[in-house]
Amino acid sequence: xxxxxxxxxxxxxxxxxxxxxxxxxxxxxxxxxxxxxxxxxxxxxxxxxxxxxxxxxxxxxxxxxxxxxxxxxxxxxxxxxxxxxxxxxxxxxxxxxxxxxxxxxxxxxxxxxxxxxxxxxxxxxxxxxxxxxxxxxxxxxxxxxxxxxxxxxxxxxxxxxxxxxxxxxxxxxxxxxxxxxxxxxxxxxxxxxxxxxxxxxxxxxxxxxxxxxxxxxxxxxxxxxxxxxxxxxxxxxxxxxxxxxxxxxxxxxxxxxxxxxxxxxxxxxxxxxxxxxxxxxxxxxxxxxxxxxxxxxxxxxxxxxxxxxxxxxxxxxxxxxxxxxxxxxxxxxxxxxxxxxxxxxxxxxxxxxxxxxxxxxxxxxxxxxxxxxxxxxxxxxxxxxxxxxxxxxxxxxxxxxxxxxxxxxxxxxx
Numbered sequence: 001x002x003x004x005x006x007x008x009x010x011x012x013x014x015x016x017x018x019x020x021x022x023x024x025x026x027x028x029x030x031x032x033x034x035x036x037x038x039x040x041x042x043x044x045x046x047x048x049x050x051x052x053x054x055x056x057x058x059x060x061x062x063x064x065x066x067x068x069x070x071x072x073x074x075x076x077x078x079x080x081x082x083x084x085x086x087x088x089x090x091x092x093x094x095x096x097x098x099x100x101x102x103x104x105x106x107x108x109x110x111x112x113x114x115x116x117x118x119x120x121x122x123x124x125x126x127x128x129x130x131x132x133x134x135x136x137x138x139x140x141x142x143x144x145x146x147x148x149x150x151x152x153x154x155x156x157x158x159x160x161x162x163x164x165x166x167x168x169x170x171x172x173x174x175x176x177x178x179x180x181x182x183x184x185x186x187x188x189x190x191x192x193x194x195x196x197x198x199x200x201x202x203x204x205x206x207x208x209x210x211x212x213x214x215x216x217x218x219x220x221x222x223x224x225x226x227x228x229x230x231x232x233x234x235x236x237x238x239x240x241x242x243x244x245x246x247x248x249x250x251x252x253x254x255x256x257x258x259x260x261x262x263x264x265x266x267x268x269x270x271x272x273x274x275x276x277x278x279x280x281x282x283x284x285x286x287x288x289x290x291x292x293x294x295x296x297x298x299x300x301x302x303x304x305x306x307x308x309x310x311x312x313x314x315x316x317x318x319x320x321x322x323x324x325x326x327x328x329x330x331x332x333x334x335x336x337x338x339x340x341x342x343x344x345x346x347x348x349x350x351x352x353x354x355x356x357x358x359x360x361x362x363x364x365x366x367x368x369x370x371x372x373x374x375x376x377x378x379x380x381x382x383x384x385x386x387x388x389x390x391x392x393x394x395x396x397x398x399x400x401x402x403x404x405x406x407x408x409x410x411x412x413x414x
Contacts, residue, residue, distance in 0.1 A: 031380065034380060034383065034384060034387075035380060035383060037383075037387055038380070038382075038383020038384060038386055038387050039383065041383070041386040041387045042383065042386050045386055046302060046303060046304040046305065047304060047305070047306055047339060047343070048147070048304075048305045048306075048335075048339060049305075049335065049338040049339045049341075049342040050147045050335070050338075051147075052145055052146075052147050054145045054146045054147065055107045055108070055110070056107070056108040056109075056110070056111075056112045056114055056117060057105055057106060057107045057108065057117075058105075058106045058108075058114075058117050058118050058121045058140060058141070059103060059104065059105055059106075059140070059141030060080060060084070060102075060103070060104035060106070060121070060125065060138050060139070060140060060141070061101070061102075061103060061138070061139050061140070061141050062076050062080070062101065062102040062103075062104075062132075062136060062137070062138040062139070063100060063101055063136075064076050064100055064101065064102065064133070064136055065100050066100060067099075067100055068099065069097045069098055069099055070097075072097040072098070072099075072100065072101070072102050073095075073097040073102075075132070075133055075136075076097070076102040076132060076133075076136060076138075077095040077096070077097045077102045077104065078095070079128060079131040079132060080095070080102070080104050080125075080128055080132075080138060081093055081094075081095040081104060083124055083125070083127065083128035083131075084104060084106050084121065084124060084125075084128075086124065087106060087117075087120050087121055087124050088120055089108050089109045089112050089117070089120075090106050090107065090108055090109075090117075091107055091108065091109055092105075092106075092107040093105070093106050093107070094107070102138075104138075106121055114143060114301045114302070115143070118140060118143060121140065122140060125138060125140075142184040142185040142298055142300075143184050143300055143301050144184040144185065144298045144299060144300060144301055145301055148184060148298040148299045148300070148301070149296060149297075149298055149333075150297060150298070150299045150305045150308055150309055150312075150335045151296075151297040151308075151309050151312050151313075151331070151333060151334055151335065152294060152295065152296045152297065152331075152332040152333040153294065153295050153297075153316070153329050153330060153331050153332055154284070154286050154292045154293065154294045154329070154330045154332050155168060155169050155173065155292065155293040155294070155295070155327065155328075155329060156286070156292055156293075156327070156328050156329075156330060157324070157326045157327045157328065158326060159326055160324075160326065160327065161192075162190070162191040162192050162291055162292075162293060163191060163192040163193070163194050163277060165191055165292070165293040165327070166188065166190070166191030166192055166193055166194075166293050167194060168293075168323070168324075168327060169188050169191070169293050169294075169295055170188055170193070172319075172322070172323075173186075173295060173319065173329075174186045174188055174295060176315065176319055177295070177297065177312060177315055177316070177319075180297075180308075180311045180312055180315045181307075181308075181311050182299055182300055182303040182304070182307060182308035182311055183297055183298070183299065183300070183308060183311070183312065184298045184299060184300040184301070185297075185298045186295050186296070186297055186298075187295065187296040187298065188293070188294075188295055189282065189284050189293075189294050189295075189296065190282075190283055190284030190291060190292055190293045190294050191284075191291070191292075191293035192277035192278070192280070193277060193278040193280070194275055194277070194278075195275070195276060195277065195278045196249070196252060196273065196274075196275060196276075197273070197274055197275075197276040198215070198219065198252070198267070198271050198272070198273050199271055199272045199273075199274070200212065200215060200270060200271040201270055201271060201272075204269065204270040204271075205270055208257075208258060208260050208265055208269075208270060209258075210257055210258050210265070210270065214257060214258070215257060215267070215270070215271070218255055218256075218257050218267070219252065219255065219267075222244055222246065222255050223244065223245060223246045224244050224245065225241060225242060225243055225244055225245055226241065226242035226244060227241055227242075228240030228241055228242065249273050249274065249275065252267060252273045253266065253267055253268035253273050254266055254267070254268070255267040257269075257270065286330070286332070294332065297312050305335060305336075305339060306336055306339050306340075309334060309335060309336040310336070313331075316329055350378070350379070350382065353378065354374070354375050354378050354379070357371075357374040357375070357378065358371040358372075358374055358375050359371075361373075361374050
């Protein structure tokens with residue numbers, strides 16, 4: 001005889017309740033296990049205040065200096081775009097060409113592991129690079145998302161120029177902070193990058209009969225060390241080497257370009273060598289008080305933003321004694337405050353909901369034990385939600401799986 005669905009459901013619930021009453025120890029043991037699992041999931045789940053809704057994508061960045069956007073499109077962007085169409089699990093390939101630079105965005109299906117995607121893009125890129133012009137080398141962008149910008153600082157000093165501060169940022173701070181755990185990239189913005197610029201006099205080139213290509217080749221070939229062999233003298237070995245690295249303006253000016261009428265023509269005879277700032281596309285300004293040099297810290301894909309920020313702050317405190325006394329590092333953007341406020345808001349909401357549910361149960365049911373059930377089960381329900389968010393998206397992996405490594409289970413707090 002068939003029973004109605006609601007009757008069967010009621011009977012099943014009744015049997016579960018009877019079994020739970022008879023096996024209290026097993027129920028408590030299962031509850032404590034779920035609580036422990038939930039605490040582990042909360043500890044392993046990355047926490048951020050900004051929801052990461054971006055697709056899994058890999059960016060290919062290619063420089064082609066001095067070329068117009070149409071040339072970059074024809075010779076770089078188009079060959080790379082067509083090659084990336086065959087990458088497994090890729091659903092969209094977008095190309096962008098600008099003056100002297102090309103960007104390729106390879107967007108993958110949802111749930112694709114970011115490092116699996118990067119390895120396959122790199123595999124296809126090794127074949128596509130043979131179709132590019134000579135000396136053009138594409139590179140992968142950082143393993144980060146659009147919301148990976150978690151921290152920014154400014155490098156300031158009263159008695160130092162912007163090029164000096166940019167040198168401190170590029171050659172000291174950037175490399176040290178890039179080694180911090182969870183950091184994908186430290187981007188430098190603002191200030192001036194020092195460059196050696198050679199301004200050639202075309203009239204003197206014509207007078208000496210020297211092509212411009214010769215000047216370029218002389219500078220390139222002169223900036224290197226040459227290895228020799230080992231000479232043994234008096235039972236001692238001596239390594240022979242030719243030292244040729246250029247170390248300043250005077251070294252560049254004294255390069256021999258050509259012999260003219262049995263006299264060497266030096267680079268300073270046909271050109272002017274000087275230290276000058278490189279071209280720049282933007283500036284950074286702090287509080288409307290003038291330009292500064294700044295650094296942007298980008299977190300890796302799936303990392304805990306709060307932990308990354310704490311690691312950066314600790315590293316900066318470690319680096320401060322190595323800076324000149326008048327150089328200061330001022331935090332400009334710190335997402336940790338927003339994340340901590342979001343955590344406080346979540347805690348307050350949970351406490352308020354527990355109190356409200358307990359009062360409703362106590363007033364309408366006139367039974368205190370029923371209120372205790374609601375008070376206990378609400379936090380357990382939240383922990384179960386973290387377990388499902390952390391491990392339910394990609395299957396059961398207990399206990400070695402770290403959800404922060406493959407991008408699953410980011411907890412975005414309200």
